[in-house]
Amino acid sequence: MELEKFKLGATNLKQKDIEAGKVLSIRQTPDLEYAWDNGVAIGRYLKELKEGRIIARKCNKCGRVMIPPRMFCELCFRPTDEWVYCKDTGTVNTFSICHINWDASRIPEGMPPHLPAVIEIDGASPGTGILHLLGEVEPEKIKIGMRVKAVWKKPEEREGSITDIMYFKPLRNPSKSGTGSKRRS
Amino acid sequence: MGQKVAIVGAGITKFVRRAQETGKELAWQAAKMALDSCELTLDDIESVSCGTAPDAFDGVHEKGEYLSDGCGGWRKPYMRQFVGGGTGVFAPIHGWLHVASGMFDTCLVVCAEKMSSCHPHPQGAFKTIFDHTTEQPLDPTLVWIFAMEYNRYMTTYGIDKRDIALVSVKNKKNAMDHPAAQLPMEITVDDVLNSEVLAWPVNRLDISPTSDGAAAIVLAGEHAAKRITDKPVWIEGVGWNLDSAYWASRDLAYPRYVEKAARMAYDMAGIREPKKEIEIAEPYDPFTYKELHHMEGLLLADRGEAPQLLVDGVTQRDGARPMCPSGGALGVGNPIAATGLMKTIEIFLQLRGEAGKRQVPGSPRCGLAQAWGDLMQVGTVVVLKR
Numbered sequence: 001m002e003l004e005k006f007k008l009g010a011t012n013l014k015q016k017d018i019e020a021g022k023v024l025s026i027r028q029t030p031d032l033e034y035a036w037d038n039g040v041a042i043g044r045y046l047k048e049l050k051e052g053r054i055i056a057r058k059c060n061k062c063g064r065v066m067i068p069p070r071m072f073c074e075l076c077f078r079p080t081d082e083w084v085y086c087k088d089t090g091t092v093n094t095f096s097i098c099h100i101n102w103d104a105s106r107i108p109e110g111m112p113p114h115l116p117a118v119i120e121i122d123g124a125s126p127g128t129g130i131l132h133l134l135g136e137v138e139p140e141k142i143k144i145g146m147r148v149k150a151v152w153k154k155p156e157e158r159e160g161s162i163t164d165i166m167y168f169k170p171l172r173n174p175s176k177s178g179t180g181s182k183r184r185s
Numbered sequence: 186m187g188q189k190v191a192i193v194g195a196g197i198t199k200f201v202r203r204a205q206e207t208g209k210e211l212a213w214q215a216a217k218m219a220l221d222s223c224e225l226t227l228d229d230i231e232s233v234s235c236g237t238a239p240d241a242f243d244g245v246h247e248k249g250e251y252l253s254d255g256c257g258g259w260r261k262p263y264m265r266q267f268v269g270g271g272t273g274v275f276a277p278i279h280g281w282l283h284v285a286s287g288m289f290d291t292c293l294v295v296c297a298e299k300m301s302s303c304h305p306h307p308q309g310a311f312k313t314i315f316d317h318t319t320e321q322p323l324d325p326t327l328v329w330i331f332a333m334e335y336n337r338y339m340t341t342y343g344i345d346k347r348d349i350a351l352v353s354v355k356n357k358k359n360a361m362d363h364p365a366a367q368l369p370m371e372i373t374v375d376d377v378l379n380s381e382v383l384a385w386p387v388n389r390l391d392i393s394p395t396s397d398g399a400a401a402i403v404l405a406g407e408h409a410a411k412r413i414t415d416k417p418v419w420i421e422g423v424g425w426n427l428d429s430a431y432w433a434s435r436d437l438a439y440p441r442y443v444e445k446a447a448r449m450a451y452d453m454a455g456i457r458e459p460k461k462e463i464e465i466a467e468p469y470d471p472f473t474y475k476e477l478h479h480m481e482g483l484l485l486a487d488r489g490e491a492p493q494l495l496v497d498g499v500t501q502r503d504g505a506r507p508m509c510p511s512g513g514a515l516g517v518g519n520p521i522a523a524t525g526l527m528k529t530i531e532i533f534l535q536l537r538g539e540a541g542k543r544q545v546p547g548s549p550r551c552g553l554a555q556a557w558g559d560l561m562q563v564g565t566v567v568v569l570k571r
Binding site: 001002003004006008009010011012013018023027028030034036038039042045046066068074093094095096097098099100101102103104105114116117118127128129130131132133139144161162163 | 194195196197198199200201202203204205206210211214215218221222223244304305306308309312315316317318319320322323324325326328329332333334336337340363364365381382383384385386387397398399429431433434436437534537539540541
């Protein structure tokens with residue numbers, strides 16, 4: 001068989017026909033609301049964020065200090081053992097300079113781009129990162145391996161959310177310069 | 186295993202930005218073409234597998250049930266499978282499980298996707314795959330993960346963005362010969378680098394489009410396959426593997442889960458030297474860098490070396506190791522679940538010598554298709570031989 005010998009299905013609707021209202025469709029916006037319970041491990045993680053601290057959970061079998069914390073070690077498949085406070089500093093593992101919003105709409109001209117990054121948190125096992133944002137930095141000056149520190153909301157504004165950290169900013173006088181972990185499987 | 190399994194027929198719709206047809210109409214078109222291609226009817230089919238990605242695209246809950254009549258699933262043993270973007274290559278694996286087990290002699294495998302129903306853009310639906318408590322409050326877009334993985338890969342190995350852009354140039358050009366293609370075009374590296382920056386280092390032309398479309402194959406057990414066709418293409422190896430969903434703690438420079446899936450498939454197929462034995466491949470390429478990243482995970486290139494093979498022309502259709510001769514997700518389009526099955530179909534056609542203008546020289550005997558998905562940590566691999 002060759003694809004070229006068949007009449008292939010699917011009819012591409014033309015943008016001008018859609019705009020001219022020639023394409024009939026049913027539109028609906030489902031109005032659903034969810035309340036996601038935080039659970040045991042993330043509940044404590046968020047409570048500590050409200051206090052301006054980052055907490056991890058340690059498995060004494062493999063020795064990993066895990067963030068976000070979890071009540072079971074997915075590798076050893078046993079309960080984790082203890083809570084461990086991390087620092088609110090870390091190293092940029094990778095980053096992006098993003099000009100679109102979550103719904104793919106473009107950030108208006110003149111507005112700053114989003115600066116998402118994976119940040120390896122000091123005190124957690126090497127290579128253990130979280131998703132967060134960078135701030136107080138020129139986008140073109142961001143480098144993988146850059147040392148950063150959390151910028152917290154004021155205590156009275158914190159609500160027990162990952163956004164209690166507004167973003168991470170470059171450490172002015174880095175005590176040590178990291179290069180990001182280089183791990184091989 | 187109960188029995189060997191072959192692909193004996195294939196069908197596909199065009200991949201388009203927004204199809205007039207519903208998902209089930211697309212599924213029907215691909216399924217009917219697959220049956221026609223090997224002169225079977227639905228009565229010859231003993232089991233049906235459906236692959237389709239997040240329900241949130243279509244806004245249809247239990248999409249497997251919704252698509253089931255278009256897939257030919259009524260009054261049959263019917264099952265939907267879903268591993269995100271990896272679904273399209275899990276499809277032949279899922280069908281293989283049905284037939285290799287000896288439970289069935291035939292299985293119709295259908296993948297359909299209608300992403301255009303989600304407004305204003307299906308990217309919005311992707312937000313919900315991030316962790317609802319620790320990540321969604323940061324308003325992520327899925328492009329973030331790709332952009333950051335691209336950056337980590339590029340920086341770790343000191344790769345030039347120009348070399349990565351070449352994937353888009355190659356694949357969109359290859360797609361000019363694919364009758365289902367949505368974005369076939371002849372472009373230059375500069376066109377890619379000068380296209381709109383979405384999330385640096387990802388530009389508009391680094392990214393595959395959102396698409397509507399469907400694809401289908403017919404699988405048959407050893408004896409049935411030989412009755413149905415003179416040119417069965419055998420599924421010699423299957424592999425799939427899932428890595429940690431804590432994606433920010435993974436090694437983003439190297440897709441270990443793809444390597445694990447590939448090794449599983451190679452072991453089963455008796456492949457010891459994939460660089461020599463895999464003559465043609467369709468690694469999953471929803472983004473430019475992913476074709477290279479995946480070639481390395483598939484052990485078809487050393488770590489950080491895939492870009493050089495591309496620059497040297499090795500992965501062109503007339504090169505020693507053609508990659509994405511179909512045009513891939515970047516050129517043919519990316520209706521998530523259907524994409525991986527489109528790739529499987531391309532290898533099926535190439536091994537049969539029936540790929541038309543896309544046919545690679547040298548009558549290849551062994552090839553593979555691969556896809557990737559879930560929270561960017563599932564690898565699915567199928568090795569085919571004639």
